[in-house]
Every structure is written in C-alpha cells, then in structure tokens.
Amino acid sequence: MKPDPRRTWDEELRSRGYRVTPQRQLVLEAIASLNHATPEDIAASVQRTATGVNISTIYRTLDLLDKLGLVTHTHLGHGAPIYHLASDADHVHLVCQDCGTVAQVSPETVRSLCAALEESQDFEVNVAHLAVFGRCGECRRKDRRSEDRRGEKKQDA
Ligand SMILES: [Zn+2]
Ligand SMILES: [Zn+2]
Numbered sequence: 615m616k617p618d619p620r621r622t623w624d625e626e627l628r629s630r631g632y633r634v635t636p637q638r639q640l641v642l643e644a645i646a647s648l649n650h651a652t653p654e655d656i657a658a659s660v661q662r663t664a665t666g667v668n669i670s671t672i673y674r675t676l677d678l679l680d681k682l683g684l685v686t687h688t689h690l691g692h693g694a695p696i697y698h699l700a701s702d703a704d705h706v707h708l709v710c711q712d713c714g715t716v717a718q719v720s721p722e723t724v725r726s727l728c729a730a731l732e733e734s735q736d737f738e739v740n741v742a743h744l745a746v747f748g749r750c751g752e753c754r755r756k757d758r759r760s761e762d763r764r765g766e767k768k769q770d771a
C-alpha cells in the first residue's frame with residue numbers, strides 16, 4: 615500500500631498503529647540527508663546522535679519503514695541495499711563497473727524497454743529497484759584516449 619502523500623511520516627506511522635520512536639525518526643532523517651545510504655551508513659549516522667542503537671535495530675527499522683512504504687531500496691551490486699525516502703522521485707541507477715560512479719536518470723530513459731516487457735510478458739517493471747550496470751562516459755573516454763595514444767605510437771615507429 616502506498617502511503618498517503620498528504621500525511622507526514624509520523625502521521626503515517628501512527629495511522630498504522632506504530633509508535634513514532636526517536637530511532638525511527640533518526641533513521642528517516644539519516645536516509646534523507648545521506649542519499650543512497652547503506653544500512654551501515656545509516657547506522658553510523660544514527661549512532662552519532664543515539665550511541666546505543668545497534669545495527670540489528672537499524673535493519674529492523676529499515677524493514678518496517680520499507681514495508682510501510684516510507685522508504686524504498688535499490689541494489690547497486692553484490693553488496694548491501696541502499697535506501698531512499700519513498701517521497702524521492704523514482705529514478706534509474708546507472709552503475710559504472712570500472713569507477714563505481716552511480717548516475718541517476720529518469721525512468722523515461724528506459725520507457726521503451728518497460729513498454730516492451732509489459733507488452734510481451736505482461737510484466738510490470740519496478741525500475742527503481744534494480745540498477746543498470748556498464749561503463750560510464752568518463753571511463754569510456756579515458757579508454758578511447760589511451761587507445762588513441764597507442765595508435766599514435768604505432769604511426770611514429
Ligand atoms: Zn537512487
Ligand atoms: Zn530488494
């Protein structure tokens with residue numbers, strides 16, 4: 615179920631029968647300020663204010679907030695998931711396998727792929743959940759430059 619956008623997150627928690635605890639508040643604040651945070655990043659940030667909060671509490675809180683639709687997560691590789699506030703606009707993540715840079719692009723960019731999958735498989739794509747892997751423009755340009763240099767050397771010889 616999608617949260618009601620007119621309600622704030624604390625109203626959302628209360629309306630579902632959950633208490634608004636300082637931990638839940640700190641976790642949401644950490645996600646809002648960190649952008650693309652792993653549970654470890656979130657724990658480190660929360661522990662600056664609340665030293666007694668351990669990582670398993672963070673995981674439980676993240677699971678709850680995810681289930682309530684207040685946060686979403688994405689997988690950028692084999693490591694930990696990363697979290698966003700659900701109120702952040704959906705975006706597709708492009709992860710460079712060479713330098714690790716994560717770029718965000720609009721879901722419009724993959725609209726034709728999503729439409730094709732829906733058409734042929736009746737499959738509804740959740741573009742925000744998974745990342746697209748490849749090589750970024752910067753890394754490709756670097757490669758092309760070193761290829762050019764090799765080409766020049768050959769001509770000199
Ligand atoms: Zn993102
Ligand atoms: Zn997942």
Ligand SMILES: [Zn+2]
Pocket residue numbers: 710711712713714715749750751752753754
């Ligand atoms: Zn790169």
